[in-house]
Amino acid sequence: MNIGVIADDFTGATDIAGFLVTNGIRTIQTTGIPDERFEAEAEAYVISLKSRSCPAEEAVHLSLEALHWLRDKGCEQIFFKYCSTFDSTTKGNIGPVTDALLDEMGEEFTILCPALPVNGRTLYRGYLFVGNQLLSESGMQHHPVTPMRDSNIARLMEQQSRGKAGNVYVEVLDKGPSALKRELLSLKEKGIRYAVMDTLNQGHLDTIGAAVADLPLVTGGSGLAAGIARNLHKEGEKRSAGEAGRPKKGATVIIAGSCSKATNRQVARYREKAPSQFIDALRCRTDAGYLDELYAWTTAAIEDGATPLLYATKQASELEKPAYASQDVGRAIEELFGKLASRLLGAGVKNFIVAGGETAGKVVQSLGLSAFFIGPQIDPGVPWVRAVGQELYLALKSGNFGSDDFFVKAQEFFV
Numbered sequence: 001m002n003i004g005v006i007a008d009d010f011t012g013a014t015d016i017a018g019f020l021v022t023n024g025i026r027t028i029q030t031t032g033i034p035d036e037r038f039e040a041e042a043e044a045y046v047i048s049l050k051s052r053s054c055p056a057e058e059a060v061h062l063s064l065e066a067l068h069w070l071r072d073k074g075c076e077q078i079f080f081k082y083c084s085t086f087d088s089t090t091k092g093n094i095g096p097v098t099d100a101l102l103d104e105m106g107e108e109f110t111i112l113c114p115a116l117p118v119n120g121r122t123l124y125r126g127y128l129f130v131g132n133q134l135l136s137e138s139g140m141q142h143h144p145v146t147p148m149r150d151s152n153i154a155r156l157m158e159q160q161s162r163g164k165a166g167n168v169y170v171e172v173l174d175k176g177p178s179a180l181k182r183e184l185l186s187l188k189e190k191g192i193r194y195a196v197m198d199t200l201n202q203g204h205l206d207t208i209g210a211a212v213a214d215l216p217l218v219t220g221g222s223g224l225a226a227g228i229a230r231n232l233h234k235e236g237e238k239r240s241a242g243e244a245g246r247p248k249k250g251a252t253v254i255i256a257g258s259c260s261k262a263t264n265r266q267v268a269r270y271r272e273k274a275p276s277q278f279i280d281a282l283r284c285r286t287d288a289g290y291l292d293e294l295y296a297w298t299t300a301a302i303e304d305g306a307t308p309l310l311y312a313t314k315q316a317s318e319l320e321k322p323a324y325a326s327q328d329v330g331r332a333i334e335e336l337f338g339k340l341a342s343r344l345l346g347a348g349v350k351n352f353i354v355a356g357g358e359t360a361g362k363v364v365q366s367l368g369l370s371a372f373f374i375g376p377q378i379d380p381g382v383p384w385v386r387a388v389g390q391e392l393y394l395a396l397k398s399g400n401f402g403s404d405d406f407f408v409k410a411q412e413f414f415v
Contacts, residue, residue, distance in 0.1 A: 003044040003228070004075030006066045006101075008059070008082050008093065009357035010364050011382075011398040013048030014374070016081045016222040018383035020044050021374040023229035029385065030371045031364050033065050040371065040388070045073055050361040052082070053145045056092035060100040067101060077216060078105070079228075083357070084121040084221035085135055085400060086114045086128060086153060087146040088160060095161030098194070098219055105216055109188040112153055112165070113208060113220030115199035118380045119401060121221065123199045126167040127151045130400075139261045144330060145358070153196045163193025170198045177210035184211065199223070206230055222381055245375055247384050247393035249414040251302050252351035253344055254407050255337050256311035257330075257359025258399025266355065267313045270407040275301045279312040284332040291336060295343050302349070307411060310340070313355075334359055338366030345392070353395045353410050360396040367392070378410045379403055 003025065007013035013029050020027045029046040030038070047066040051059035067078060080101055088094045102110060115123045120131040128151050130138035140148040150156055154165035166187045172179055187195050197208055197220075209227025212218050218228070256267050270276065277297055283290040294310065301308035312333045341352060341363045352367075354360040369392070372385035379402045384395050395410045403409065 002073065002075045003077050003079060004070030004073065005044065005046040005079045005081050005225070006063050006070070007046055007048045008052040008097070009050060010048045010360040011357040011396045012081055012083055012222070013046050014372070014383055014385055014396045015381040015398055015401070016079070016225045017046045017374045017385075018377050018381060019222045019226040020046070020229050021383070022377060023226050024233035025229045027374050028371055029374060031369050033062070033069050034370065038371070045070060045075065050358070050365070051093060051097070052087060052357060054093070056096040059093040059097050063097045064100055064104055067104060077218065079225060080217065080219040081222065081225070082114065082219065083398065084114050084116040084119065084223070085130065085140050085148060086156060087143065087148065088156065089146055090159045092160045094219075095157055095159075099161050099163070101217055102193070107216055109193060109195070110215065110217045110219055111184070111195045111197055111208070111212060112157060113197040113199060113218070113224040114153065115197070115205070116221045116223035116381065117199065117201050117205070118223070121223070123153065123197065125169060125198065126154050126196050128153055144259065157194050157196070161194070164191060165194040165196055166190070166192035167196045168198060170200060170204070173198060173204045173207050177207050180207055180211040202226070245386065246413050246415045247351050247375070247386070248391060250351060251349040252307045252353065252411065253298060253302070253349050254307060254309040254353040255341065255359060255363060256309065256313050256355040257333060257337060258356030259314050260399035262402060263313050263355045263399045265404045266402060266406050267309065267311050269404050270309050273408065274309060275306050276309040276311060279310060279333055279336065281312065281329045281333060284336045285328075291339055294336075294340055298340070298344060299347055309407065310337070330358065334362040338362040342366045350391060351393045353397070353407060355397045356399045364394070364396070376413060378413065379406060382406070384410070384413055
C-alpha cells in the first residue's frame, strides 16, 4: 500500500518522513506539489506545504491539489499531518482541511491522533498533554501565531469544523485492534465525524495503526505514521529505507526562528559554544543594509572555522509585548532568513540546520528545493535530509522538538 502524506509545514513533513523511513517505508519528501516531470518512485510520498497558518481557504486549496497528485500516484491511504500540539485557531486550519479532504474523497469519518509519546505529547481522556502539563499550560498558550489556550482536542476541532467529535479512551485501546475497530465503527454509526484517540505510548500507536489500515483518510502527528508503518512491516520484515546518508562536513549555518521553550533552551546552550547573532525584528523591516551586515558576519564566522547561529528566538514574556504581537514581524524575519540562506548557498554553505516550521518553509522555498531523500534521525522526529540532485543537507526541526544540545548533536553526524 502506498501512503500519501499532506503535511501542513516543512518541519512536520521531515518529522513524519523520518518516522516512516525509520520503520522501513521507502519515502520521498517534496517541497510543495510536484509537477508532471516528477518521476521518483517510493512507498510513501510526503508533500510539504506551508499551510498551517495561511488563510483557511488557501490551505484547503493547496491540500486538495496535493490530494489529487497523491491519488494519481496510486496512494491508497491519505494522511493529513499536523503538529503534535494541534497548532491551529478557532477558524482552522486543521478543521477546514480535514472536512475538505473528507468531502473530496467521498468519506464521512476519520480519526484525530496528534500524539507523539516519544516527545512527550500524549492524549488522555481527550486532553492533550506536553510532558506533564496540559497543552494550554505548556508554553504553547503564548505561541505568536497559533496560541493554544485549550487542551481538549474534540472541543478545539468542533470550533473549526462542521462535524461532531467523539473520544476513544485508553480502555478501548488496551483491548487491541479488533476492539478499537468496533469502537470506531460504533462512533461512525452515531454520526461522529472525527474520533479523538487517547494515546499514551507506542503500543497504543501500534494498535491504532493496525485498526485504521483500511481507513482511506487518517489525520494526526508523526507518531501515528510510525504505528501505521510498523503494522505494514511486521517484525523481521523491516529494512533500511534511508537513501540520504550522512551529511558531509563543510560550511554549516544554524538558523532559529522558533520561540518555543525547547528552541529557547537549545539556543541558550549553543550560544555558550559558538558565535551567535540575534535578529533585530525592527531592523528587518526598516534597515535596507541589515541583510548585508548579517551576511558579512556569518561568512566571517564560517571562515574562522565556526558554525554560527542566527536566531530570532525570544522568551514567551517578550512575545506578548506590542512590538512582537503582529504577524508582520514574523513574516519580516522569515523573509530575511530566506534571503540570507539563498546568499549563503551561493557562498558555499552546504549544511543548514533550521529551527521552526515557518522559518524552515521559507528557507526551503528560498533555496529553490523541490524534493528530499530522508536520512538518519538526529532526535525523534528530526532527520537529516538531502536535496534531490545535489549535495545539500538540511536538518529542519519543529520548534518544540530536540534535546537541549540538538545543534551540537546534529553536527556529530558529519562525515
